[in-house]
Amino acid sequence: MRNFIILGHRAVTTPQFSLNDLPGSGGRMDLITRAINVAFCISHDIRRDTEVAAVLLGPEDPPKTIRFIGSLLKYLNPDERSTGALIRNALVKMYAEKMKKSDYKIKLKPEHDKNFKMFAGEIRSSPGIYISNNGLEEVLAFYLEKGPIIHLDEQGKDIEHNFPSQACTFILSDDKNFSEEEERLLKHIEAPSISLGPISLHTDHCISLIHNYLDRKEEN
């Protein structure tokens, strides 16, 4: 399994944003959509061994965590706008739930991955996409049960000789650095810091590099 936790510090947490302006009205939601697309999309297929938890921390109702489960995921296209629509759809469902205006039934039909485990208070938005009111602390605790969490950081040790063999979860921030509180949480769980190279890269480019690193490693 390859899990990615992506922090969106300004990414909005209610569905009132425009798909025509993901960077502005979405609070850099474009960056979150690219990270999701890179995590899952390969040529004519989806990586089924991957999960992404996007932790949205922007206005007006933070936090929201949207999880994308590769083994169950449907309707994901590689472009930003369609992934933005999947995120907005999840936020709409959560908002409707909250407002108790939910005149549709939240579908909870069993999914076809027997290893899939739901998160506290999570509701299903569309196949393979789940939303909850959990924040970073809960998400870290959830993924820590699956194995160690690695903190991607320019100041970390080089990936080449410092990659823990049983690693399965990577945490990345958006264009903002981790806050002091977030750094404290990462320190508390003793997440090792790993660097991917000499140049500071965008979140989605880092995910490409981690996947390739693991692909090559698994091949040998």
Add this chain to the structure above:
Amino acid sequence: MRNFIILGHRAVTTPQFSLNDLPGSGGRMDLITRAINVAFCISHDIRRDTEVAAVLLGPEDPPKTIRFIGSLLKYLNPDERSTGALIRNALVKMYAEKMKKSDYKIKLKPEHDKNFKMFAGEIRSSPGIYISNNGLEEVLAFYLEKGPIIHLDEQGKDIEHNFPSQACTFILSDDKNFSEEEERLLKHIEAPSISLGPISLHTDHCISLIHNYLDRKEEN
């Protein structure tokens, strides 16, 4: 220098496409915009040592080549939609030029890179962005003058031990394979085939990997 030639087999060559539907109306223009964004965008900066030539081969007026020159480039944001607008803008200028309805002056003020060389019939669309009616054959000849061209291909030799030291131009296709005619052109210029790993990846992910490979190499 790092140059990338990206082939868009269906990417439209007139400006009548919607920024709200880059995959459909643009002929997978989303893929071209992502490749451009990954080629240039690093954290809070642009790679000034990079050039991209996007060769558009879709309807209605192929071919069109739009070149993005890192050393001169302005107004590039990392999201798909804004890059789609830069491409559409270039196609509008070329279309106006063609229709002889050009009631504006094509700006040809000198740019600030003394090494910058213009291409036959190229017009400037916006800072660092140039458009011409050239096709793949002309683009290959132009970049061949700068050094060898490497063909990214799943069937090629592994990048790890087969990376020519003086390489400067990489050619990648979109979601379609190279056509027979394109393969013939690549064979004619003796472009070596290089593979990036065991899994067939999207064009933009390949560009991330090449940049990281070169970044790490240059650091050592």
